[in-house]
Amino acid sequence: MELLTDAQALTRWSRARRASGGGIGFVPTMGALHAGHIALIHAARQQCAHVVASIFVNPTQFGPNEDFSRYPRTLEADQAMLTAAGCDALYLPEVREIYPEGFQTRIQLPEISAGLCGAVRPGHFDGVALVVTILLNRVQPDVAFFGLKDYQQFLLIERLVTDLAMPLRVVGVPTVRESDGLAMSSRNRYLNPEERQRAGALYRALLAARDLRRAGEGSPELLEGVAREVLHAAGIERVEYVAVRAARTLLKVATVTDDEDPVMLLAVRLGSARLIDNMVLSREDGA
Amino acid sequence: MELLTDAQALTRWSRARRASGGGIGFVPTMGALHAGHIALIHAARQQCAHVVASIFVNPTQFGPNEDFSRYPRTLEADQAMLTAAGCDALYLPEVREIYPEGFQTRIQLPEISAGLCGAVRPGHFDGVALVVTILLNRVQPDVAFFGLKDYQQFLLIERLVTDLAMPLRVVGVPTVRESDGLAMSSRNRYLNPEERQRAGALYRALLAARDLRRAGEGSPELLEGVAREVLHAAGIERVEYVAVRAARTLLKVATVTDDEDPVMLLAVRLGSARLIDNMVLSREDGA
Missing domain, CATH: 3.40.50.620 (HUPs)
Incomplete structure (x- = not known):
C-alpha cells in the first residue's frame, strides 16, 4: 500500500x-x-x-x-x-x-x-x-x-x-456488528467490560421496535417507547434520542404506513462513550 | 459554438x-x-x-x-x-x-x-x-x-x-473601461445619458487617489477623502463606500506603506444603478 x-x-x-x-x-x-x-x-x-x-x-x-x-x-x-x-x-x-x-x-x-x-x-x-x-x-x-x-x-x-x-x-x-449486535465503532474502545456488555441493548432495542412494527404497530411513539424500555432494562439511562423518522428526509412521521419503511435512530451515553445506531424498520426480512 | x-x-x-x-x-x-x-x-x-x-x-x-x-x-x-x-x-x-x-x-x-x-x-x-x-x-x-x-x-x-x-x-x-474610464458593467445599461456622463467620475476618483499616493500620501483617510471629493463634485451623492484596503486580505490598513500596494474600492448609487469599481493604488505605472 x-x-x-x-x-x-x-x-x-x-x-x-x-x-x-x-x-x-x-x-x-x-x-x-x-x-x-x-x-x-x-x-x-x-x-x-x-x-x-x-x-x-x-x-x-x-x-x-x-x-x-x-x-x-x-x-x-x-x-x-x-x-x-x-x-x-x-x-x-x-x-x-x-x-x-x-x-x-x-x-x-x-x-x-x-x-x-x-x-x-x-x-x-x-x-x-x-x-x-x-x-x-x-x-x-x-x-x-x-x-x-x-x-x-x-x-x-x-x-x-x-x-x-x-x-x-x-x-x-451496511453496518457491521459484533456477535451481540453492537455496531462496530471506534468509540466502543471507550467502554469498560461491564459497559460493553450492556451496550448490546442498542441493537436489541432496534430489533424490538422492528418486531413491533412487523406485528402491525404504526405509532412512532409506541415504537420509540419499546426501544426505550429495552435500553432502560439494560441500565442505559442517558438516552439522547430514540426517534422514528422518514428514511430519506429524517422528517418526523405521524404514522408509519406501508408506503415507506421508516428508520429508527438512537443515541446514548454509556460510561465515557457516546454510541449511536439505527435500523430501517422493514416489514420484510433482508431489507 | x-x-x-x-x-x-x-x-x-x-x-x-x-x-x-x-x-x-x-x-x-x-x-x-x-x-x-x-x-x-x-x-x-x-x-x-x-x-x-x-x-x-x-x-x-x-x-x-x-x-x-x-x-x-x-x-x-x-x-x-x-x-x-x-x-x-x-x-x-x-x-x-x-x-x-x-x-x-x-x-x-x-x-x-x-x-x-x-x-x-x-x-x-x-x-x-x-x-x-x-x-x-x-x-x-x-x-x-x-x-x-x-x-x-x-x-x-x-x-x-x-x-x-x-x-x-x-x-x-483586468477591468475593461469605456473611453471615459467607466468600468464596463451590465448594469451601466440602467444609466440614462445624464447619469452615464456623470459615471465617469468613478474612474477619475480612483485616479485622483492614485495620484495622491504617488505624491507620497500614506493616510487611507486622505486618499479616501480625495476620491469622495471627485464623486461629490460630479454630483454623485449616494456613496456606499470608498475604502483603501490591503490588496490581498481587504483588511483595513492604518498607513499605506511601500511594502504593499493597497487597493481602493468604491460603490455608489447613480439613478437606479449600483456601480462599483476599484484600482490598485500602485506607485509605478503599469501595475
Whole structure:
C-alpha cells in the first residue's frame, strides 16, 4: 500500500490512476479502524479498480467538550488492516494541509443537520460537510464509500454531493456488528467490560421496535417507547434520542404506513462513550 | 459554438474535451455581455485549448429588493458575441438544474464577505460562492476566469477554490473601461445619458487617489477623502463606500506603506444603478 503524506503525492497518485482507467474508490476515515471500515474497503475493492483510503481526525467536526484529543490513534494497526484488505493507497494529511492559513470557508446543510445528532452536537455536521468536500476535491474519486451506521451523516453527504454537483457516486455500506449486535465503532474502545456488555441493548432495542412494527404497530411513539424500555432494562439511562423518522428526509412521521419503511435512530451515553445506531424498520426480512 | 442546455450535455462536452487534452477554460457569466466579458473569453482562448462560458442569472446572489427580475437578459446578442470571440461552448442551465428540489447547502466565507459589498448586500457573496462551486463542479475546468472589476468577489473565489481544494486555477482579468474610464458593467445599461456622463467620475476618483499616493500620501483617510471629493463634485451623492484596503486580505490598513500596494474600492448609487469599481493604488505605472 502506497503512503501519500501530502496533497502533491495524492494528486500524482490520483492522476495516474485516473489515466489508467477503471475508476477510483475512496474511503475517508478517522482511523482507529475496525471491521466496519474494512467492509468499506471491500465494497470499494469490488466496484473500483483503484482504492484509496484517508485517515484524518478532523478537528472541525468535534465540539469543544468532545473527544477530539482522546480519539483513538492507531496508525500502525490501521495500516496493517488496510494493506490486508487490499487498499492501494492511504492519504494521511496534516491539519495544515486540509485547513491552510487563512482558511475561512464554511458549509452548512441546515435542514438535514437540524435534529438528532445535529441537535446534540452543534456544528458537527458543518465540520463533516466541510472535510468531506475538501477530501473529495483532493482525491477526485469516481465513487466514495460511507458507513450507514452514521445514517444522518450518510444522508447529509448524499445531499451535499447532489447539491454541489460533485462528479462522483456516493455508496452507503451496511453496518457491521459484533456477535451481540453492537455496531462496530471506534468509540466502543471507550467502554469498560461491564459497559460493553450492556451496550448490546442498542441493537436489541432496534430489533424490538422492528418486531413491533412487523406485528402491525404504526405509532412512532409506541415504537420509540419499546426501544426505550429495552435500553432502560439494560441500565442505559442517558438516552439522547430514540426517534422514528422518514428514511430519506429524517422528517418526523405521524404514522408509519406501508408506503415507506421508516428508520429508527438512537443515541446514548454509556460510561465515557457516546454510541449511536439505527435500523430501517422493514416489514420484510433482508431489507 | 455548441449550446449546452443541460448538465448531461455539459458533462459529455467536458469529458470529451478533457480526454482530447489541452485544458478547459471556463468563463461563468450572468449574460448581458460586454467587452469586459469578451476579455475573459480572450484570456481563456489564449491559455486553454477549449473554452466554455455559462450564462446563469443566479437568484441566490440577489437580495429581495435587488434587481434580479430586471437584470438585463440579452441571450441572442450574447451568443453572437461569444461566437465572434471564439468561445467553443455555452452552458445555459435552468434554475432547477442548479438548485434541484430539496436543495439546502450553503457556503460562507465570513471574513472576506464581511465588509464593503458584503455589508451592503447581505447574503450576496454566499450566493456567489454557492453558484461558483456548483458551476465549477459541473464544468470541471482547468482554469476559470473572473473579472477584477468585481475585486472582492475575485478574492472570495480565490479563497473558496483554495479552501475547498478545487483542482483548478483561478485567473483574474483586468477591468475593461469605456473611453471615459467607466468600468464596463451590465448594469451601466440602467444609466440614462445624464447619469452615464456623470459615471465617469468613478474612474477619475480612483485616479485622483492614485495620484495622491504617488505624491507620497500614506493616510487611507486622505486618499479616501480625495476620491469622495471627485464623486461629490460630479454630483454623485449616494456613496456606499470608498475604502483603501490591503490588496490581498481587504483588511483595513492604518498607513499605506511601500511594502504593499493597497487597493481602493468604491460603490455608489447613480439613478437606479449600483456601480462599483476599484484600482490598485500602485506607485509605478503599469501595475
